[in-house]
Amino acid sequence: MFRILILFFVFFTLGSCSSPEGTWGWYVIDPSTKAGWTNIKFLVGGFYSTILLSIIAAFLSIFIGLVVALPAMSDNKLLKLFNRVYVEFIRSIPLLPMLFWVFYGLPVILKSMGIDANIDAFWGAIITLAISDSAFTAEIYRAGIQSISKGQTEAAKTIGLNYYQTMRYVIMPQALRRILPPLANQFIYIVKMSAFASVIGMQELTRRANEIVVTEYRPLEIYTLLIFEYLILVLLISFGVRYLEKKLGSNESANS
Amino acid sequence: MKNTFAVEIQGLTKSFKDFKALNTIDLNIKHGEKVVICGPSGSGKSTLIRCINGLEDFDEGKISISGNPQNPTKESFVSDFHIGMVFQQFNLFPHLSVIENLKLGPMKSLGLSEKDAETRARKLLERVKIPEQALKKPNQLSGGQQQRVAIARALCMEPKLMLFDEPTSALDPEMISEVLEVIVDLAREGMTMVVVTHEMGFAKKVADRIIFMDGGSIVEQNSPGMFFKKPQTARCKKFLKQILHH
Numbered sequence: 001m002f003r004i005l006i007l008f009f010v011f012f013t014l015g016s017c018s019s020p021e022g023t024w025g026w027y028v029i030d031p032s033t034k035a036g037w038t039n040i041k042f043l044v045g046g047f048y049s050t051i052l053l054s055i056i057a058a059f060l061s062i063f064i065g066l067v068v069a070l071p072a073m074s075d076n077k078l079l080k081l082f083n084r085v086y087v088e089f090i091r092s093i094p095l096l097p098m099l100f101w102v103f104y105g106l107p108v109i110l111k112s113m114g115i116d117a118n119i120d121a122f123w124g125a126i127i128t129l130a131i132s133d134s135a136f137t138a139e140i141y142r143a144g145i146q147s148i149s150k151g152q153t154e155a156a157k158t159i160g161l162n163y164y165q166t167m168r169y170v171i172m173p174q175a176l177r178r179i180l181p182p183l184a185n186q187f188i189y190i191v192k193m194s195a196f197a198s199v200i201g202m203q204e205l206t207r208r209a210n211e212i213v214v215t216e217y218r219p220l221e222i223y224t225l226l227i228f229e230y231l232i233l234v235l236l237i238s239f240g241v242r243y244l245e246k247k248l249g250s251n252e253s254a255n256s
Numbered sequence: 257m258k259n260t261f262a263v264e265i266q267g268l269t270k271s272f273k274d275f276k277a278l279n280t281i282d283l284n285i286k287h288g289e290k291v292v293i294c295g296p297s298g299s300g301k302s303t304l305i306r307c308i309n310g311l312e313d314f315d316e317g318k319i320s321i322s323g324n325p326q327n328p329t330k331e332s333f334v335s336d337f338h339i340g341m342v343f344q345q346f347n348l349f350p351h352l353s354v355i356e357n358l359k360l361g362p363m364k365s366l367g368l369s370e371k372d373a374e375t376r377a378r379k380l381l382e383r384v385k386i387p388e389q390a391l392k393k394p395n396q397l398s399g400g401q402q403q404r405v406a407i408a409r410a411l412c413m414e415p416k417l418m419l420f421d422e423p424t425s426a427l428d429p430e431m432i433s434e435v436l437e438v439i440v441d442l443a444r445e446g447m448t449m450v451v452v453t454h455e456m457g458f459a460k461k462v463a464d465r466i467i468f469m470d471g472g473s474i475v476e477q478n479s480p481g482m483f484f485k486k487p488q489t490a491r492c493k494k495f496l497k498q499i500l501h502h
């Protein structure tokens with residue numbers, strides 16, 4: 001469906017190249033020419049890194065977020081404080097400085113601790129995206145879990161369930177429906193923010209676009225394509241999430 | 257065991273911030289005894305029974321369950337002398353079917369096999385007279401049915417003591433009796449129980465003792481006969497007048 005939409009848009013804008021004042025130069029990504037086809041293959045090749053980067057970062061963020069969120073619900077003041085400090089601190093750091101800090105700074109710290117770890121662009125980007133996003137996923141978990149009434153936890157206690165069992169069998173299954181949509185939103189955010197990985201040399205969609213722009217000097221066309229590349233990814237995620245939500249929703253339609 | 261009390265409370269005091277919800281409560285409950293607690297809203301009835309099973313911690317005093325002193329903050333709810341609880345708002349697990357609600361505790365905390373838990377759960381659904389609802393979700397049931405499921409869920413843990421916190425207050429009038437019947441049956445079978453309720457007909461029928469609370473203290477306690485015939489304090493008289501004329 002959206003493929004048709006894109007074709008339509010492309011033809012429409014292509015049409016304007018023929019106008020005398022037109023500044024379009026779609027030849028750079030014209031698949032019918034050899035050079036154009038090479039460029040397209042190079043640009044589209046960035047999907048692999050962008051997708052892999054985003055998925056790994058999202059999974060890490062979902063995990064770290066949970067680990068950060070659970071202490072917020074404890075009665076222990078110190079654990080609560082840990083949650084607050086982590087969330088407030090991490091979410092206040094802009095992504096780019098954090099990326100530089102992880103990529104250029106973290107290896108120095110590790111080295112001073114005697115660990116000779118080389119953080120490549122791929123993992124540098126993943127660590128940054130995961131940590132920066134985890135502050136937001138943590139808040140999503142917290143809101144979702146706290147929206148489940150206290151009576152549920154109390155009922156679970158009175159039938160002898162421990163903390164883990166209460167979370168696993170009573171709270172999480174109910175909270176998940178409320179957590180999933182905003183979590184998907186975060187995944188879209190990660191996909192888009194993965195573009196920052198380009199500045200440390202990660203060969204993902206944006207980096208590849210930049211490289212072609214430099215050699216061809218056709219920013220408008222190439223960045224237009226780039227935008228559509230992200231659009232496709234985000235739409236795919238949206239469809240996937242809608243499907244998942246429907247499945248979860250119909251399973252638990254008997255829920256209050 | 258029989259020469260200890262099921263519940264022994266001495267000098268129990270509990271504050272929320274600077275508000276004293278319970279003020280030096282002394283209360284002993286014998287094995288097999290049925291105690292009804294009543295009193296105006298905010299008098300500390302819920303807080304008292306929630307202290308008994310550890311849902312609420314307390315500041316001062318001592319609580320012993322069947323001779324075992326309890327910590328103010330109770331970390332484990334599993335013990336040989338299990339305490340079951342039924343809430344005003346049922347608190348059933350909405351994402352699980354009725355039978356799954358019943359099986360969860362026995363399987364996860366008592367370690368019963370799925371088969372044994374199922375047998376036990378089916379038996380209890382018979383006992384609360386809704387065996388045919390086993391596969392429904394809680395919100396497909398009437399309020400009265402939901403509360404009976406909640407009672408069955410508590411009984412699945414084979415408790416030695418049952419706490420009821422206004423079990424019929426959230427119910428439509430026509431459903432109250434079906435829930436009370438189940439509790440009366442349970443009382444007849446000898447269960448030790450503490451029931452917070454304003455159903456005075458029920459109290460007359462099953463209570464060995466009625467306790468009247470006000471302002472965080474036990475103001476008066478007596479056998480049902482004496483309690484209704486000769487209330488000792490003005491506060492209790494006023495309270496009885498209010499609830500009996502509604």
Ligand SMILES: Nc1ncnc2c1ncn2[C@@H]1O[C@H](COP(=O)(O)OP(=O)(O)OP(=O)(O)O)[C@@H](O)[C@H]1O
Nearest residue numbers: 272273275277295296297298299300301302303304
């Ligand atoms: N978690 C809490 N935080 C602060 N105050 C509380 C809390 N729980 C109870 N209280 C207060 O303690 C007092 C006793 O409450 P409790 O729930 O025990 O009363 P109750 O006798 O059960 O009343 P009701 O008939 O309305 O259920 C009330 O004044 C209430 O406002």
Ligand SMILES: [Mg+2]
Nearest residue numbers: 301302303421
């Ligand atoms: Mg109450």
